[in-house]
Amino acid sequence: MMTIVGIIEPMRLRGLIDSQAQKTGAYYSPxxxxxxxxVGLAIRTTLSPDSLTSAVRREIAQIDPEMPFYGVRTxxxxxxxxxxxxxxxxxxxxxxxxxALFLAAIGIYGVLxxxxxxxxxxIGIRMALGAESGSIFNLVLKEGGLIVGLGAVFGLAGxxxxxxxxxxxxxxxxxxxxxxxxxxxxMLIAVALIACVLPxxxxxxxxxxxxxxxx
Numbered sequence: 001m002m003t004i005v006g007i008i009e010p011m012r013l014r015g016l017i018d019s020q021a022q023k024t025g026a027y028y029s030p031x032x033x034x035x036x037x038x039v040g041l042a043i044r045t046t047l048s049p050d051s052l053t054s055a056v057r058r059e060i061a062q063i064d065p066e067m068p069f070y071g072v073r074t075x076x077x078x079x080x081x082x083x084x085x086x087x088x089x090x091x092x093x094x095x096x097x098x099x100a101l102f103l104a105a106i107g108i109y110g111v112l113x114x115x116x117x118x119x120x121x122x123i124g125i126r127m128a129l130g131a132e133s134g135s136i137f138n139l140v141l142k143e144g145g146l147i148v149g150l151g152a153v154f155g156l157a158g159x160x161x162x163x164x165x166x167x168x169x170x171x172x173x174x175x176x177x178x179x180x181x182x183x184x185x186x187m188l189i190a191v192a193l194i195a196c197v198l199p200x201x202x203x204x205x206x207x208x209x210x211x212x213x214x215x
Contacts, residue, residue, distance in 0.1 A: 002029065049074040101188065104151075105195040112144050112199035124208040137204035144196030148189055156185065 008028075031039070045052055057069050080087075116123070123136055159166070163176050 002033070101191060105191050108144065108147060108192055109195040109198060111147070112140060112196055113202070115143070116140060116199045116203045119203075120206060123203055123206045124210075127206060127208040133204040136206070137200045140200035140203045141193075141196055144200065145193065148192040148196065151192070152185055152189060155188070156181070 041056070043049075043052060043056065053072050060067055060069050126136065127133075159181070160176065
């Protein structure tokens with residue numbers, strides 16, 4: 001017969017990312033009454049965990065020299081192992097996302113550069129009629145900004161519709177967390193705008209005489 005002296009919340013016993021359905025009811029009992037044949041020992045310390053292994057082993061040996069002592073791991077190692085199944089796909093996804101961002105920047109640059117090359121006579125006429133380099137730069141940059149803005153809108157819409165799939169790969173972070181969305185969107189927009197600046201600068205440096213003389 002056992003006497004209940006308190007109640008604890010459901011615990012994550014299998015891993016840090018256990019879902020609510022996987023949380024297990026747990027209980028603690030005095031060691032002499034425990035039915036388990038093994039005992040887990042958790043030690044909190046301000047020192048390096050690896051430096052305590054020998055000291056703990058000696059203390060246990062003094063209690064019972066034949067008691068086996070194994071499975072020594074730091075909490076950081078346990079957390080890393082628990083998140084491995086999700087961390088690896090996310091690292092791969094991050095790598096592919098970086099490649100996609102690079103290709104997107106090249107694509108934006110290529111589109112604007114082609115447009116500038118096709119509009120050299122128009123740009124030359126504008127500059128011959130008094131348009132300044134700054135206005136030409138802003139004109140091309142605005143066109144690139146329109147492409148970037150449309151891409152950001154469609155990207156946010158796609159992320160919203162895929163939020164359930166994204167949430168399954170995250171831990172204690174919302175798929176549409178405002179800070180994360182703002183940081184990612186800001187980075188993407190910044191990279192895209194940098195890709196727009198180069199064709200805009202080339203357009204601003206157009207020589208009207210050379211542009212108008214081209215066939």
